[in-house]
Amino acid sequence: MRAAVLDATRARPAPFIGIWRRVPSTNEVAKEIALDAGAACLAGSVVIAETQTEGKGRFGRTWVSPPGGLYLSVLVEPPAGSGAPPADPLALLPLAAGVAVAQAVRRAAGVPAELRWPNDLDWEGRKVAGVLAEVGFRRESPRLAVVGFGVNLTPVSLSNAVAADASLPPLRPGARPPGWLPEGVDRIGLSRALVTSLHAALDLLLEDPASLRAGWESLSPTARGCRCEVRLRAAAPVLGTTDGLDAGGGLRIRTGGGGIRVVTESDAVRILHAGERPRRPAGTASG
Numbered sequence: 204m205r206a207a208v209l210d211a212t213r214a215r216p217a218p219f220i221g222i223w224r225r226v227p228s229t230n231e232v233a234k235e236i237a238l239d240a241g242a243a244c245l246a247g248s249v250v251i252a253e254t255q256t257e258g259k260g261r262f263g264r265t266w267v268s269p270p271g272g273l274y275l276s277v278l279v280e281p282p283a284g285s286g287a288p289p290a291d292p293l294a295l296l297p298l299a300a301g302v303a304v305a306q307a308v309r310r311a312a313g314v315p316a317e318l319r320w321p322n323d324l325d326w327e328g329r330k331v332a333g334v335l336a337e338v339g340f341r342r343e344s345p346r347l348a349v350v351g352f353g354v355n356l357t358p359v360s361l362s363n364a365v366a367a368d369a370s371l372p373p374l375r376p377g378a379r380p381p382g383w384l385p386e387g388v389d390r391i392g393l394s395r396a397l398v399t400s401l402h403a404a405l406d407l408l409l410e411d412p413a414s415l416r417a418g419w420e421s422l423s424p425t426a427r428g429c430r431c432e433v434r435l436r437a438a439a440p441v442l443g444t445t446d447g448l449d450a451g452g453g454l455r456i457r458t459g460g461g462g463i464r465v466v467t468e469s470d471a472v473r474i475l476h477a478g479e480r481p482r483r484p485a486g487t488a489s490g
Contacts, residue, residue, distance in 0.1 A: 207391045208249050211398035219248035226252040229276035230351040234340050237278055237347060246280035246347065249398060255353075267381065271357035273390050277401055280347045281409065292408050293338060293346060295452040297321050297468045298419045299404040300334040300350045305422045306404075307396035308332060308354065312384045318423040320445075320454050321468045324354075329382020331355050336468075352397060355383035356390065416448045431456065433466055 233250045254270040281292035301322030316326040324332035338348040359381040420426040433441045443456040453465035
């Protein structure tokens, strides 16, 4: 696996590669490594584990991490943008990570996995992978970020997943249960594909953000035309229809009154897609 990661970072060799069978959280290990390094630049370093005892999801939720899955974190340091939100690479970092995991899983597992806002990965209606990006943990380098990926390669118990996170309400009818990729997916090949895809997505983030946003939308059937309920922190739920990404990487929600609300990765608690994309009439060609 170390050789696979080195191969994936040949153009920009990883300063550090750590592989463990069991850790509390690959994101936490990566942050500790970055903090212990002092002034040394460890951007590009990779941490991999076979299982996590305290895996983390967005908003402090638990990511159930049974043995046999792939739990991988990468330290990244995008250069500063011009100051305007659309030009700031950090604003698009979670989307770049989502594109990376979707492309890697499609390549390594051969399944048409799809993105759901902002970077959950679904296959056959189940969540098979997720991403957690954290930034600003090293004071001397406030833009240093760690991007963590969790990919389910073995069965995940629905009851255990709910019990492990006391903050989650009971799953409602129609809620997505956890899923896993087909048996036989090669963890080493998936590691190589994931690191390679992340570097490519980060390059695209800096060179052509519009193409990155378009790539995210192409991997997410619910990005446009999907009825949804958005729950924001300290605010009442908002009903609307998804309307693609804006220039800053936020998800546009067209509300019933015709207005537009932009949801960002940091302030959206949950988006509940209440329906599927409108079906195209028979005989209508796709655009």
